[in-house]
Amino acid sequence: xxxxxxxxxxxxxxxxxxxxxxxxxxxxxxxxxxxxxxxxxxxxxxxxxxxxxxxxxxxxxxxxxxxxxxxxxxxxxxxxxxxxxxxxxxxxxxxxxxxxxxxxxxxxxxxxxxxxxxxxxxxxxxxxxxxxxxxxxxxxxxxxxxxxxxxxxxxxxxxxxxxxxxxxxxxxxxxxxxxxxxxxxxxxxxxxxxxxxxxxxxxxxxxxxxxxxxxxxxxxxxxxxxxxxxxxxxxxxxxxxxxxxxxxxxxxxxxxxxxxxxxxxxxxxxxxxxxxxxxxxxxxxxxxxxxxxxxxxxxxxxxxxxxxxxxxxxxxxxxxxxxxxxxxxxxxxxxxxxxxxxxxxxxxxxxxxxxxxxxxxxxxxxxx
Amino acid sequence: xxxxxxxxxxxxxxxxxxxxxxxxxxxxxxxxxxxxxxxxxxxxxxxxxxxxxxxxxxxxxxxxxxxxxxxxx
Ligand code: SF4
Numbered sequence: 001x002x003x004x005x006x007x008x009x010x011x012x013x014x015x016x017x018x019x020x021x022x023x024x025x026x027x028x029x030x031x032x033x034x035x036x037x038x039x040x041x042x043x044x045x046x047x048x049x050x051x052x053x054x055x056x057x058x059x060x061x062x063x064x065x066x067x068x069x070x071x072x073x074x075x076x077x078x079x080x081x082x083x084x085x086x087x088x089x090x091x092x093x094x095x096x097x098x099x100x101x102x103x104x105x106x107x108x109x110x111x112x113x114x115x116x117x118x119x120x121x122x123x124x125x126x127x128x129x130x131x132x133x134x135x136x137x138x139x140x141x142x143x144x145x146x147x148x149x150x151x152x153x154x155x156x157x158x159x160x161x162x163x164x165x166x167x168x169x170x171x172x173x174x175x176x177x178x179x180x181x182x183x184x185x186x187x188x189x190x191x192x193x194x195x196x197x198x199x200x201x202x203x204x205x206x207x208x209x210x211x212x213x214x215x216x217x218x219x220x221x222x223x224x225x226x227x228x229x230x231x232x233x234x235x236x237x238x239x240x241x242x243x244x245x246x247x248x249x250x251x252x253x254x255x256x257x258x259x260x261x262x263x264x265x266x267x268x269x270x271x272x273x274x275x276x277x278x279x280x281x282x283x284x285x286x287x288x289x290x291x292x293x294x295x296x297x298x299x300x301x302x303x304x305x306x307x308x309x310x311x312x313x314x315x316x317x318x319x320x321x322x323x324x325x326x327x328x329x330x331x332x333x334x335x336x337x338x339x340x341x342x343x344x345x346x347x348x349x350x351x352x353x354x355x356x357x358x359x360x361x362x363x364x365x366x367x368x
Numbered sequence: 369x370x371x372x373x374x375x376x377x378x379x380x381x382x383x384x385x386x387x388x389x390x391x392x393x394x395x396x397x398x399x400x401x402x403x404x405x406x407x408x409x410x411x412x413x414x415x416x417x418x419x420x421x422x423x424x425x426x427x428x429x430x431x432x433x434x435x436x437x438x439x440x441x
Contacts, residue, residue, distance in 0.1 A: 003374040003409055003421050006430055019436065036371055089414070117415020119397055139414075142372065146416035149399050194372050197411060197419045221371075228433055250426035251374075251411050257419055260400045349371075 003250065007222030016227040017049045020234060027053040028237050029185045030230065031178065031322050033171060034192035035062035035350025036221050042355040044223045054234065057185070057322035060174045061192050063139045064091045064348035065320055066275040069310060071167045072097035074303045078134055078165065079110045081301065085128060087121035088136040090114045094347045098308040118150035125154060125162035134297045137164045142194040144168045144286055145260035148267035151288070151295050165297040166287055169273055171195045172204040173284035179212040183323055188233040190219040190226065193248040200256030205244045213242050220248040267292050276344065277310065277317025314343035319352055326353040333357060372413035374421050380406045387412055
């Protein structure tokens, strides 16, 4: 497993941990932005290897978790239509909307299909010219380029029966929202590696680092990557620096992937987006631009915006902003489990609540 | 959802190719990495290669980590 097992090497892990202990003299609170990193941390118990002064708080980087309830309801209504084949990544199936989830829609006869890539959804449209194929485009900058490309491919092939339900969100505005919140405790960030693979880190991150006085270290997902990111971040904090650094240079170029960025610019506009549990963040998402608006499923099926209330017990918003840990939620592991989730962070493979539950962190410990 | 894995490109066609990890082969779109050539490792996310792994940078990072660890007091 080239470019993978080297970064899981126990000896490197051990030495990095030792080094972090040596350089840490004061308490620091770091946020790992991406839910994939959260899973690595909880799965390998990386947070337990760190000095007690270093706290890792989990960030909002779980696209499934931040998809608003209204968008899920819209998905469920579109998926229930008889002419529609609703294509989605598997993660979205069990995310509860206000009334049901996609499994429920499927059980009642909706044609919901799990696809592995947006290209598969375009293929469905090609194979079923008499049906409407809708792809649920959820995700961060990592996922968006392939979805943008799918729209272009469908457009070029004249597939008028393909559309996208777009709920894309962007990382830098979320970092800004975390830093601007009155209760913010985060002093440094491990930025989401694969988001930066696409977007690079020279455009938006230096401004954020300077403005909020926070080091931002572009970090990968394997244990050695995460610990190396922590080390670089702590070294910056200890020496009073707040720079943008790249731990993940094997996958991330400073300017990102130019083809992907050009495709995004061609197909999407940057718009304000509501984040579930957090609220509207200005300029924090993508929507189809005017030229491709005909491929917008919300428009094609004229789904009206219907605001709905969140289940009162779920504190997902606070968990996603790093203010609370999953175990501090009174429903964690009791009324909210992966089998019967109250909120999205318990469903998604990137949700902090699901990670704590999967790796059996007890509520008391999970909350500490 | 941002999960992505480095896979070796074992076949290259005009717009897509076959990539392999641990003996598992997958069809991947190469539309976002026109520069990818046979034998490269590509980072695959949801069926699309999103970058070509920079082997030289990978080596440098590991060297940096290993040398920093050797020079510790
Ligand atoms: S444990 Fe369940 S109810 Fe509590 S915050 Fe997490 S998802 Fe919401």
